[in-house]
Amino acid sequence: MNAPRLRTRKIDVKNGRVDLTHGSGGRAMAQLIGDIFREAFDNDLLAQGNDQAQFDMPAGRLAMTTDGYVVSPLFFPGGDIGSLSIHGTINDLAMAGARPLHLSASFILEEGFPLADLQRIADSMGAAARAAGVKIVTGDTKVVERGKADGVFISTAGIGIVPEGLNLSGDNARPGDAILVSGSIGDHGVAIMSSRENLQFETEIRSDSAALDGLVGNMVAACGDSLRLMRDPTRGGLAATLNEIAHQSGVGIRIEEDALPIRKEVAAACELLGLDPLYVANEGKLVAFVAAEAAEKLLSVMRAHELGRDAAIIGHVVKDEHHFVQMATSFGGDRIVDWLSGEQLPRIC
Amino acid sequence: MKYVDEYRDGKLARQIAAAIRAEAKPDRIYRFMEFCGGHTHAIARYGLEDLLPANVRMIHGPGCPVCVLPVGRMDDAIKLARRPEVTLCTYADLMRVPSSDGMSLLKAKAEGADIRMVYSTLDALRIAREEPGRKVVFFAIGFETTTPPTAMAILNAQAEGLKNFFVFCNHVLTPAAISALVGDPKAAASVPLDGFVGPAHVSTVIGTKPYAEFAEDYGKAVVIAGFEPLDVMQSILMLVRQINEGRAEIENEYIRAVTPEGNVKAQDIVAKVFELRDSFEWRGLGAVPFSALQLREEYAAFDAEKVFDIHTVPAKDNPACECGAILRGEKKPVDCKLFGTLCTPDMPMGSCMVSSEGSCAAHWTYGRFRDAQNTKQETRKAS
Numbered sequence: 001m002n003a004p005r006l007r008t009r010k011i012d013v014k015n016g017r018v019d020l021t022h023g024s025g026g027r028a029m030a031q032l033i034g035d036i037f038r039e040a041f042d043n044d045l046l047a048q049g050n051d052q053a054q055f056d057m058p059a060g061r062l063a064m065t066t067d068g069y070v071v072s073p074l075f076f077p078g079g080d081i082g083s084l085s086i087h088g089t090i091n092d093l094a095m096a097g098a099r100p101l102h103l104s105a106s107f108i109l110e111e112g113f114p115l116a117d118l119q120r121i122a123d124s125m126g127a128a129a130r131a132a133g134v135k136i137v138t139g140d141t142k143v144v145e146r147g148k149a150d151g152v153f154i155s156t157a158g159i160g161i162v163p164e165g166l167n168l169s170g171d172n173a174r175p176g177d178a179i180l181v182s183g184s185i186g187d188h189g190v191a192i193m194s195s196r197e198n199l200q201f202e203t204e205i206r207s208d209s210a211a212l213d214g215l216v217g218n219m220v221a222a223c224g225d226s227l228r229l230m231r232d233p234t235r236g237g238l239a240a241t242l243n244e245i246a247h248q249s250g251v252g253i254r255i256e257e258d259a260l261p262i263r264k265e266v267a268a269a270c271e272l273l274g275l276d277p278l279y280v281a282n283e284g285k286l287v288a289f290v291a292a293e294a295a296e297k298l299l300s301v302m303r304a305h306e307l308g309r310d311a312a313i314i315g316h317v318v319k320d321e322h323h324f325v326q327m328a329t330s331f332g333g334d335r336i337v338d339w340l341s342g343e344q345l346p347r348i349c
Numbered sequence: 350m351k352y353v354d355e356y357r358d359g360k361l362a363r364q365i366a367a368a369i370r371a372e373a374k375p376d377r378i379y380r381f382m383e384f385c386g387g388h389t390h391a392i393a394r395y396g397l398e399d400l401l402p403a404n405v406r407m408i409h410g411p412g413c414p415v416c417v418l419p420v421g422r423m424d425d426a427i428k429l430a431r432r433p434e435v436t437l438c439t440y441a442d443l444m445r446v447p448s449s450d451g452m453s454l455l456k457a458k459a460e461g462a463d464i465r466m467v468y469s470t471l472d473a474l475r476i477a478r479e480e481p482g483r484k485v486v487f488f489a490i491g492f493e494t495t496t497p498p499t500a501m502a503i504l505n506a507q508a509e510g511l512k513n514f515f516v517f518c519n520h521v522l523t524p525a526a527i528s529a530l531v532g533d534p535k536a537a538a539s540v541p542l543d544g545f546v547g548p549a550h551v552s553t554v555i556g557t558k559p560y561a562e563f564a565e566d567y568g569k570a571v572v573i574a575g576f577e578p579l580d581v582m583q584s585i586l587m588l589v590r591q592i593n594e595g596r597a598e599i600e601n602e603y604i605r606a607v608t609p610e611g612n613v614k615a616q617d618i619v620a621k622v623f624e625l626r627d628s629f630e631w632r633g634l635g636a637v638p639f640s641a642l643q644l645r646e647e648y649a650a651f652d653a654e655k656v657f658d659i660h661t662v663p664a665k666d667n668p669a670c671e672c673g674a675i676l677r678g679e680k681k682p683v684d685c686k687l688f689g690t691l692c693t694p695d696m697p698m699g700s701c702m703v704s705s706e707g708s709c710a711a712h713w714t715y716g717r718f719r720d721a722q723n724t725k726q727e728t729r730k731a732s
Contacts, residue, residue, distance in 0.1 A: 267350050322718070324718050324721070326718055329359075331359045331396065331397075331578050332359040332396070332399070332400055333395055333396015335394060335396045336718050338713070341694035341714075
């Protein structure tokens with residue numbers, strides 16, 4: 001994404017398609033980058049036009065992450081692969097309590113992909129980045145032959161600054177800690193499923209795709225000392241996240257089915273499709289483990305933020321050598337909430 | 350969620366549980382088999398065992414179509430899928446079932462076989478319509494519930510003149526399997542049963558009448574029940590009452606969906622397209638006479654077994670695998686050496702671990718914390 005600006009006629013975004021010359025390193029590639037990406041992402045660091053971005057860093061510990069995005073379909077209710085690729089990477093940084101700073105973006109484009117769709121995706125990425133106050137400072141574009149990819153795959157990486165004294169990590173959970181979730185679970189997965197053509201299912205559900213750094217900032221400011229860890233329950237859903245933490249921290253977890261925030265529409269869709277909302281992906285939710293005495297305070301801070309309005313305390317950490325995640329069912333019995341085995345539906349993010 | 354939450358009401362469940370506790374006589378053990386995997390799943394998922402007294406025991410039956418499919422038929426399906434001209438359409442449950450040589454449809458797909466996961470026969474028909482160059486085979490499996498849609502798909506394909514749609518038929522019949530369980534003196538001796546929680550969705554199609562022989566000839570109490578947890582609790586209470594009163598009858602808890610005659614229209618469609626096989630192998634039960642369906646001669650053009658000349662070779666299970674005894678209710682999942690060690694839902698060896706309705710998978714996924722509790726109690730007792 002570092003080609004020089006060219007003084008030529010703009011590319012035909014409306015009717016054009018990606019072809020192999022757009023990845024060849026020649027004029028066509030420079031034009032694609034200049035006309036679509038540089039304009040959509042517009043910032044001073046990208047404008048340096050080098051093979052890398054150069055910048056000064058504020059003092060403190062850095063957090064770094066990377067993620068690939070292959071969601072199908074590319075556009076879905078509540079978002080698209082572009083905004084998702086920004087939100088997902090910001091959220092991975094935010095789960096350390098880090099303030100996201102800069103992102104990179106790398107594109108694998110399939111020959112024949114409509115430039116209008118690429119423009120729409122790039123604009124969506126630019127808007128998501130600006131809304132979160134981060135810059136896409138460097139990038140890359142490759143084109144593969146038709147049939148060797150599915151439209152567009154995006155990979156983003158990010159760096160952020162962790163506030164001094166904060167040490168959030170998956171091995172920090174201790175018996176007695178309270179577990180909070182920031183809102184309704186399963187929205188993203190069901191939104192994707194309902195927009196897949198082979199699941200003809202009409203629903204009002206929109207993806208929850210959102211950048212959580214603002215919510216996290218408030219949580220850290222209010223309860224940073226008592227926070228043990230945060231994680232965003234994406235693929236594998238809440239169930240996978242809780243099992244990861246139980247194993248990483250060497251503890252057991254008990255949750256209450258009645259306490260789980262689940263939208264009626266999501267519950268109904270899952271019922272019909274034979275899915276369990278606990279295993280369905282989220283893209284704008286977080287799970288927080290916090291010292292029990294700070295749980296109520298954290299809950300009110302979360303509920304005061306737009307993205308945490310439906311936050312709830314869903315359970316607590318217990319001592320358990322088997323590291324089971326157990327749930328008291330609404331029905332009155334107990335059951336295990338196990339890892340997901342196999343795949344509920346592929347290419348959800 | 351209306352029409353669902355009502356059947357998952359915890360308060361009502363505790364009331365029914367209290368009634369079961371009050372009415373079950375402490376000096377005897379009640380052994381009931383829930384035939385269907387759907388019931389097994391509900392029992393495990395909602396933790397119903399926690400609500401039942403220790404002397405009311407649920408024995409998990411063979412009513413999971415994936416679990417009872419013999420390995421030889423999986424071998425056939427994989428062989429079919431590997432044919433370059435074939436697109437095999439299957440329900441997702443079957444993707445991970447291991448074949449005799451450790452293959453699965455999932456692995457065959459990764460190797461390049463054209464295997465598509467579908468939600469209904471309509472998806473398979475659509476694929477056949479859209480890709481006339483492909484020979485689209487629907488891997489049909491299931492009890493009486495899923496048989497009418499398969500029959501309908503064949504009739505639709507015929508009406509449309511689709512020449513590239515075929516069915517690999519593995520549909521099996523519930524009453525025949527229950528007969529095999531209660532009619533075989535050896536099986537009856539090893540698993541003495543007082544009664545059955547009868548099939549829910551199957552009975553919406555076939556009605557309650559086909560179960561009459563189990564009450565009349567074999568003296569077993571049968572209560573047809575829905576798949577929601579309250580349905581199961583209520584049916585257990587009804588079974589306890591039948592035993593206490595010395596009755597052996599067919600009762601219907603699932604009156605909101607099941608009638609004595611069932612869905613006659615669906616039965617007619619099935620009868621039009623299918624006929625009984627003389628015998629069919631069930632995993633765990635062996636060859637059971639008149640327990641499965643095949644396409645009638647007039648629909649031979651749609652019959653994958655005839656068109657692709659399939660001759661099933663019986664294949665042996667892993668000798669350590671206890672799926673057979675578990676499906677017959679003789680053993681529990683924890684009695685199997687492979688359970689939780691070599692055989693887990695991620696790496697299933699036996700079929701009971703593959704489908705979420707299989708008793709091993711249900712126990713592993715939802716209930717294995719009880720084994721840890723039991724071990725602890727036993728250790729405490731021993732010391």
